[in-house]
Amino acid sequence: MQPAPQDFGRVLSSMCTEPHPDAREAAERFLADNPGDPTTYPAVADLEREAVELLGEITGLDDPRGYVASGGTEANLQAVRAARNLSDSPDPNVVAPESAHFSFQKAADVLDVELRLAPTDGDRRVDVAEVRRLADEDTAVVVGVAGTTEYGRVDPIPALGDVASDVDALLHVDAAWGGFVLPFTDHEWNFAHAPVDTLAIDPHKMGRAPIPAGGFLARDEAVLDALAVETPYLESASQPTLTGTRSGAGVAGARAAIDAQWPEAYRENYERGQANAEWVADALASRGYDVVEPVLPLVAADVPRGEIEALQSAGWRVSPTAAGELRVVCMPHVTREMLESLVADLDAL
């Protein structure tokens, strides 16, 4: 018997979701195309250019450089790699918030750079004074997160841009999760708001593309050049990506997802998710749990470990934050009914 794919009816902590129907259809058609070899597979290469253009529109960048990556980890790693390669320092470092995704730990190991983590403030955004204290002439890139993985917080990106400029470092924004909801908020997070050099934005998270579809964007061609490796026996002369063969399904799915949803369906998606997050935050607070208020559609609450485990036993896919809180990510597949059912299960414990 064939195993069944995951049903999303009880998935609450994942940042992946059910793909948009158009995106699924496009992905299925392009499962065998390799955008890593654009001369042999020109149709998917065209789709990738269109996807990157659309991602530029979403992130405030005319004439964007970049590509559809395997996900936020690759995009973050590539940002650090480009910054390291462009740095004059013999011993380059990266300054990032302690709230940054663990892919920066992975990037530091892979790329052999020092990672300096700056503490966050009372609202869980990075403390800019601490970033300034950690940044120095060897800093290759300053990282800000626009929608943190655990609490959905948006770091003060323009202020981080000032720090980066002062030490002559690049500025990278990790909007892997937040990028498809932030355009409908007042946050300053993108290329138009600050001197952002590179940015991660994942269509396969809030964008409702199928996996694997990340976005790696850069303002200047020099960043892509710093990543390029020569490619004999492929007609294209060089390759700036981390992987070689890449997913046509991800590229075609990303382009179809954005084409179908940007901007109106994404706006509705944000508004529904935010309303759901506020509803569940209130429901949990009214039951006496300490709740981290949702700035974006993501709630954390200090539900005891035993209760989280009871929810897991009941089939809920919930995983705690590093601090042990229950974490509910209001992705597009998460409905009010699911959240009501979650709260009812908590009440019944």
Place this chain on the structure above:
Amino acid sequence: MQPAPQDFGRVLSSMCTEPHPDAREAAERFLADNPGDPTTYPAVADLEREAVELLGEITGLDDPRGYVASGGTEANLQAVRAARNLSDSPDPNVVAPESAHFSFQKAADVLDVELRLAPTDGDRRVDVAEVRRLADEDTAVVVGVAGTTEYGRVDPIPALGDVASDVDALLHVDAAWGGFVLPFTDHEWNFAHAPVDTLAIDPHKMGRAPIPAGGFLARDEAVLDALAVETPYLESASQPTLTGTRSGAGVAGARAAIDAQWPEAYRENYERGQANAEWVADALASRGYDVVEPVLPLVAADVPRGEIEALQSAGWRVSPTAAGELRVVCMPHVTREMLESLVADLDAL
């Protein structure tokens, strides 16, 4: 109008191919599952364990460690990364054949290790004496290729194992393309033939899985440990992969492809591809072209650049080797009729 995916009817130089129908079906079902988060998506995690077991069977390794990577580039990079991380040297190097895939150049840049390339001999296999000359106490890993990208050659893996042992380095085999045809030949290439530590084998090449499905295998758990990064807020404690979110389509597709074809359909695939390669080699040789004889189902011939460009204009997806030869990779989608049509087009020039 939606663009069409690539038709494989004239694709001759790609190492990707049309997926097996069972693999396509499995991939479509698991497009939204993330094997990078095995607690939330346990079904696809089970499929990945099964895929890795099957890859171990194909490569002569009981109890294999590893995972389904995005492709050969990631698997090669991870092999070098593990070796670098396990090395005692402050300045580790990699010794690889000059015929190695360009992903080793990419790995060297990403991982900041020195890449030493050993020349090949008259039959385009690496010269073991040159490898021995280049390897030293700072060598972290010796690389052999089992099925080179340009000429389909198999390096003398056991002899490379001797060199690696003598300098206390790991031995990595890149069988990304060759791994699904070599089991039906007399070549010595896998974990059972030599003290191989790590191996790349891509289901999405000769294995007929959809993209992205590479295989990264290791004999010892220590290799995976050397790649592990801690993962807060995922239930699994650490992650040895290069990317974070990963393709459920690739994992489910790889497992279904191998389950459906290993070993008999893969044997037939090899025999048909090899016969096709020998047929086109003879056809080209009889027309006066210098032909690099196919050891595996891959032919190169010194067709002039102008004629290759004329074939490209006629819709053939052919790309030359670095030396400028026409390169025909006899993938499962390549039929005798396609090759007859190619030769007829050449004759008509």
